[in-house]
Amino acid sequence: MDKIGIFFGTDTGRTRLIAKQIAKKLGDTAAAPVNIGRTTLADFLAYDHLIVGSPTLGDGMLPGESCGLSQPSWEEFVPQLAAADLTGKTIAIFGLGDQKKYTHEFVDAIGILHDAFVARGARVVGRWPTAGYDFAASQAVDGDEFLGLALDQHHQPVLTEERIDAWLAQIKTEFLR
Numbered sequence: 209m210d211k212i213g214i215f216f217g218t219d220t221g222r223t224r225l226i227a228k229q230i231a232k233k234l235g236d237t238a239a240a241p242v243n244i245g246r247t248t249l250a251d252f253l254a255y256d257h258l259i260v261g262s263p264t265l266g267d268g269m270l271p272g273e274s275c276g277l278s279q280p281s282w283e284e285f286v287p288q289l290a291a292a293d294l295t296g297k298t299i300a301i302f303g304l305g306d307q308k309k310y311t312h313e314f315v316d317a318i319g320i321l322h323d324a325f326v327a328r329g330a331r332v333v334g335r336w337p338t339a340g341y342d343f344a345a346s347q348a349v350d351g352d353e354f355l356g357l358a359l360d361q362h363h364q365p366v367l368t369e370e371r372i373d374a375w376l377a378q379i380k381t382e383f384l385r
């Protein structure tokens with residue numbers, strides 16, 4: 209398998225730290241994490257296996273200039289996918305959020321990214337159980353699963369590392385399928 213590309217958006221840096229933690233755990237199998245606002249569509253499309261991360265900001269929104277970021281992020285990148293064919297690409301998504309303060313929009317960005325990638329033909333892997341979280345609603349949920357790994361650094365930081373380890377073990381096998 210070629211290297212896994214890791215791309216993230218962030219406001220206050222938490223998602224970047226998780227992306228770096230994931231890259232460190234994957235070692236040589238992953239490329240260094242890249243901020244999605246500082247890359248090109250061609251660099252993104254260079255990978256067949258991708259791990260992408262995003263916080264949810266605003267009211268259940270992708271990070272970007274509409275929610276006050278001074279730099280472009282996922283909000284500006286996603287429209288570029290309209291010109292892309294993601295057939296043959298496998299993508300796993302992780303998202304950071306706050307299940308208490310934003311209980312009606314918890315990790316919505318996972319759902320927004322999922323739909324954008326699937327619409328362009330990608331296979332999205334890395335679903336994660338909703339058991340163990342306490343929130344009211346999320347665009348990132350299908351049945352009793354999130355469409356990617358949900359992390360809450362505000363209320364469940366102690367669970368993050370074990371969640372990442374279990375999720376990486378799961379997606380490694382899903383990437384090989």
Ligand SMILES: Cc1cc2nc3c(=O)[nH]c(=O)nc-3n(C[C@H](O)[C@H](O)[C@H](O)COP(=O)(O)O)c2cc1C
Nearest residue numbers: 219220221222223263264266268305306310314315
């Ligand atoms: C203005 C603002 C809006 C937010 N909106 C949401 C939201 O709708 N849903 C959610 O789950 N988390 C929301 N959050 C929480 C962030 O996703 C969380 O703090 C995350 O860890 C930030 O990651 P970052 O440091 O990579 O930017 C919001 C945070 C801020 C500051």
